[in-house]
Amino acid sequence: MTNRYPVKNEQVALSIEQVSKGFNLIKPPNAWQRFTKQIMPKAPSKDGENGYTKRPVLAVDNVTFSVPRGEIFGVLGPNGSGKSTLIRLMCTLLSADSGKVEVFGYDINKEEMQVKRLISRVSVDAAFFKKLSPMENLVYGARLYGLSGQDAITKAQQILERLGLDKATFKESMEDMSRGMQQKVAIARAFLTTPVLLLLDEPTTGLDPRSKHEVRSFIDELRDTHDATIIITTHDMEEADYLCDRIAIIDDGKIIALDTPEGLKQMVTAQNGHKPTLEEVFMQLTGKKLVDPNAVEGAED
Ligand SMILES: Nc1ncnc2c1ncn2[C@@H]1O[C@H](COP(=O)(O)OP(=O)(O)OP(=O)(O)O)[C@@H](O)[C@H]1O
Ligand SMILES: [Mg+2]
Numbered sequence: 001m002t003n004r005y006p007v008k009n010e011q012v013a014l015s016i017e018q019v020s021k022g023f024n025l026i027k028p029p030n031a032w033q034r035f036t037k038q039i040m041p042k043a044p045s046k047d048g049e050n051g052y053t054k055r056p057v058l059a060v061d062n063v064t065f066s067v068p069r070g071e072i073f074g075v076l077g078p079n080g081s082g083k084s085t086l087i088r089l090m091c092t093l094l095s096a097d098s099g100k101v102e103v104f105g106y107d108i109n110k111e112e113m114q115v116k117r118l119i120s121r122v123s124v125d126a127a128f129f130k131k132l133s134p135m136e137n138l139v140y141g142a143r144l145y146g147l148s149g150q151d152a153i154t155k156a157q158q159i160l161e162r163l164g165l166d167k168a169t170f171k172e173s174m175e176d177m178s179r180g181m182q183q184k185v186a187i188a189r190a191f192l193t194t195p196v197l198l199l200l201d202e203p204t205t206g207l208d209p210r211s212k213h214e215v216r217s218f219i220d221e222l223r224d225t226h227d228a229t230i231i232i233t234t235h236d237m238e239e240a241d242y243l244c245d246r247i248a249i250i251d252d253g254k255i256i257a258l259d260t261p262e263g264l265k266q267m268v269t270a271q272n273g274h275k276p277t278l279e280e281v282f283m284q285l286t287g288k289k290l291v292d293p294n295a296v297e298g299a300e301d
Contacts, residue, residue, distance in 0.1 A: 005117045005196070008105025010069040012090070012197060012229060016099030019060040019085055019253075059085040060096070061253035067246075069104070072223055072230045074244035076237070078286050082253040083233040084123070087201045090231065091121045103197055120195035124202040126186030130175040134160060134185040137174060138192060145193045152192075159188040164214045180207045187215055191222060198222070200232040204239060212236070216243060237279040247278075251286050 059082045067073040075083045088094040090101055092112050100107065106114045128137050135156055142152035160170055163184045174182060187203055200219070204212045216239060222228050234240050240247055241261045248258040257264055265276050268284040276284075 005114070007069075007118070007196065009102075010104065011066045011102075012104065012231070013066040013102045014086070014090065014100075015064040016060050016086075016089065016096045016101070017062055018058055018098060019082075019089065019094065019096045020056040021059045021085070058253050060089070063250070063253070063255055065248055065255065065258060067229060067231060069229050070223065070227060071245045072219070072232065072243050074240040074247040075231065075233045075250060076235075076240055076247055076282060077233075077250035081250045081286075083250060084201050085253075086250075087121065087123070087199045087231065087233060090197075091119050091199050092116060118196040119199060120190040120193060120197075121199040122186050122190045122201065122203045124183070124205045126183070126189075128174045128182065128185065131173055133171045133173060134165065134177075134188070135170045137185060138189055141189045142192045147192070155192055156188070159191055160185070163188050163218060164211065180211055183207055184211060184215070187218070191218070194222075194226045195228060198228050198230045200230060202233055202235065204234065204236060212239065219243060237277065237282055241278040249282060249285055257281075257285055 061082075063082075063086065065073075075086060077083050085094065089096055090103065090108070092108050092115055095109065100109075102108070103115045103118055106118070108115050129140070132140070135153070138156035138160070139149070139152045142156060143149070147155065157170070161167070165181065165184050165188070169177060169181065174185065177185075183203070183206055187200075190198060190200075198219075203219075204215050207215060219230060219232070220243065223230055230243075232240075232243065244261060246258065246260050247264060248255050249264070250256065257267060259267070261278055264278065264281045268276050268281050270276050271280060
């Protein structure tokens with residue numbers, strides 16, 4: 001299938017040294033620590049006062065991967081591990097302190113407009129005109145992308161029906177809809193323009209099992225019939241296992257494993273003679289942090 005916009009090459013390549021999100025004051029001293037500091041003062045720290053330690057929050061820390069065209073690439077990781085930051089980087093909402101992202105050969109900093117034409121993003125906290133209906137929101141979005149009025153209406157209707165949204169709700173105000181239903185409208189909006197790269201940040205969080213299933217099969221179909229490349233973050237291991245060709249597991253802004261779901265399962269030891277599930281892989285690989293003494297660093301001041 002041909003795309004509306006030409007691409008320079010056949011992959012999304014990301015190589016980021018770091019993205020810092022301001023500074024955190026880590027582990028402020030307790031009363032005893034403050035007292036000992038008064039009687040045994042250290043040389044004043046350049047970054048903080050009274051022993052408070054000021055450290056940069058590294059949301060992404062040396063992450064490099066490339067995703068070939070047509071792949072569904074999953075990014076898994078605990079809360080705060082940097083998944084949304086990666087997605088925001090790839091859709092030009094955020095700049096890295098250092099590093100580079102190329103979407104099918106276009107540099108996201110130097111060729112932002114070309115990149116924007118190729119991508120669409122769905123995030124778990126999608127924004128809408130709350131007083132407008134799903135149809136109005138979708139048609140508005142479609143018109144912005146250059147679809148004619150009638151095409152926009154037809155396509156919006158098709159996608160909303162395909163996602164299993166009740167017809168009666170098409171014209172209801174968005175603010176009266178449940179979060180799950182709103183999420184479906186967000187997904188429908190992203191699919192209106194058949195993007196070449198679809199960035200999905202927890203697209204099925206908050207959906208009921210049937211809706212999750214509908215969205216999953218729609219994502220699958222979109223890849224097969226529209227030649228879309230999809231980068232998806234999720235906390236649903238079963239979903240990642242079902243959908244993804246390859247998965248990166250990130251923790252503290254770093255990639256700790258990257259492989260096919262099957263390859264990841266071979267990285268951990270089987271429990272009770274069963275082949276490990278992706279959830280067990282995730283727990284074993286990221287769970288190490290729970291007993292890592294560095295996890296309580298910062299208490300020294
Ligand atoms: N606006 C912000 N200001 C300061 N720090 C932020 C901001 N947004 C994110 N962070 C920090 O950046 C790091 C990565 O956050 P990010 O939202 O990318 O994580 P995530 O993997 O998407 O988490 P979740 O699974 O909860 O969605 C975290 O340490 C977070 O506290
Ligand atoms: Mg997130």
